[in-house]
Amino acid sequence: MNPQLAAQYAAQVLARANLMDARVRQGDPAQTAVWAEVIGRHNLDISYLLNAVTAYYEEPRDRTVQVGDVIRMARDLRQRDAMVDNTHALTANHATGALPAGSGTSTHMGAINATGEPIxxxxxxxxxxxxxxxxxxxxxxxxxxxxxxxxxxxxxxxxxxxxxxxxxxxx
Known part of the structure; x- marks a missing residue:
């Protein structure tokens, strides 16, 4: 992620956090820069970052949200969405026959071709x-x-x- 976009995301995340918890500072260039550095290391959409802040404050907290909390929760939200998307993509719209039987020796994925370029x-x-x-x-x-x-x-x-x-x- 480019540094300018990361700085915009960090400012938006801190602003959202401040709206939910007045203890969170916003507008501090040093804090925004540090958050931007961390956020920039991850390829997370702003919607996941903002939703992570909201999710963090859905229950009472003794401390303010930290950038690590936001990253972890945003990654979890992205992972959940990816799993839901994959489930929908794998749902057949028509009846399919049974998969052919595998050799029985694979403990990884049976008859499905699991080898190839790693994801x-x-x-x-x-x-x-x-x-x-x-x-x-x-x-x-x-x-x-x-x-x-x-x-x-x-x-x-x-x-x-x-x-x-x-x-x-x-x-």
């Missing part, structure tokens, strides 16, 4: 790409795969481990 966004979900995979033994920073082929998405076990770690860190 990096899938490896960012809950930081899965930064964890070792308990299923295929891919190391942090590596994509999941077997027999010299990369998987498009992480193994289910890796995603589950990342999800559990995130939930544990939130508690």
């Amino acid at each position: 990096q966004e899938a490896y960012e979900i809950d930081g899965a790409g930064h964890l070792p995979c308990p299923s295929c033994q891919a190391q942090p920073g590596e994509t999941c795969g077997r027999d010299g082929h990369d998987f498009k998405i992480p193994c289910v076990a890796r995603l589950a481990l990342a999800y559990r770690n995130r939930k544990r860190n939130q508690a």
Whole structure:
């Protein structure tokens, strides 16, 4: 994200937060610059950032919203929307026959062609790409795969481990 757009987003987020919680400063160029730096590292739409602020203040809080709260919640909202969009895209509008039986040896995705160019966004979900995979033994920073082929998405076990770690860190 370009720095100018990140600065605009940061100012809008801080303004929304100030409307919901008078303790949040807005109009402070130094604070806006720091928030813009963090926001700029993530490719998040302004709607997710603003909705994250709203979601943060839907329950009473002892502290003001922090930029990390906004980023985490915005990423969660984006992930939820992506899952909903994928569910709708996968819903067939017509009856389909059964999938052919797989070889039974794959623990990843059965008969579905899971090999190919990795989808990096899938490896960012809950930081899965930064964890070792308990299923295929891919190391942090590596994509999941077997027999010299990369998987498009992480193994289910890796995603589950990342999800559990995130939930544990939130508690």
